[in-house]
Amino acid sequence: MHSERILNPAAILGFSKTEAPHKLPLEEVVVEAYVSVRPALLSYLYHIVGSTSEAEDVVQITFLKLFNQLQKNAEILELRGWLYKVAHNLAIDSLRRHGREESASTEWLDGLTAADDSAEDRMIRRQQVRQILGGLNERERRCLMLRAEGLSYKEIGDVLEISAKSVSVYLTRGLKKIEGRAL
Numbered sequence: 001m002h003s004e005r006i007l008n009p010a011a012i013l014g015f016s017k018t019e020a021p022h023k024l025p026l027e028e029v030v031v032e033a034y035v036s037v038r039p040a041l042l043s044y045l046y047h048i049v050g051s052t053s054e055a056e057d058v059v060q061i062t063f064l065k066l067f068n069q070l071q072k073n074a075e076i077l078e079l080r081g082w083l084y085k086v087a088h089n090l091a092i093d094s095l096r097r098h099g100r101e102e103s104a105s106t107e108w109l110d111g112l113t114a115a116d117d118s119a120e121d122r123m124i125r126r127q128q129v130r131q132i133l134g135g136l137n138e139r140e141r142r143c144l145m146l147r148a149e150g151l152s153y154k155e156i157g158d159v160l161e162i163s164a165k166s167v168s169v170y171l172t173r174g175l176k177k178i179e180g181r182a183l
Helices: 026-049 052-071 079-098 101-110 119-134 138-148 153-160 164-182
Strands: none
Touching (some): 079 153
């Protein structure tokens, strides 16, 4: 059911195919991917699960899954999208186990407030965020979160297992709902 994906170590490490060094050991490929993707992935996961240690655990499991897939010679076409998809699914599973799915989205958007805001401003902003989130469905929230992390429409679609066109629709709807509530 899952399609095979192609991993191109040269692209991950910034080499063109012609200048790629001899075949890299599997461990080096995973370490290089870890170094380049981990910070953004960790940030995204922290905003989903609301805990640094749990986000770190999910990142570790994600890269262990990558290592296992590469050992099995699985082909991964888009490494970043594959990592986000696996990490996203692991984070959602973790939230469901702990019954915290709704609060994680709220915490993520709450974290977008400026650090130099007054306590009153932060409280008002949190109330606004909760009201806005109340008007968004799950797909719209997830699409907005992933887009805020810098993923392309295609990568978001891969993570959420929907088409890029659907991502566009969910983002547009979500932004229109937010705009309508902000006015």
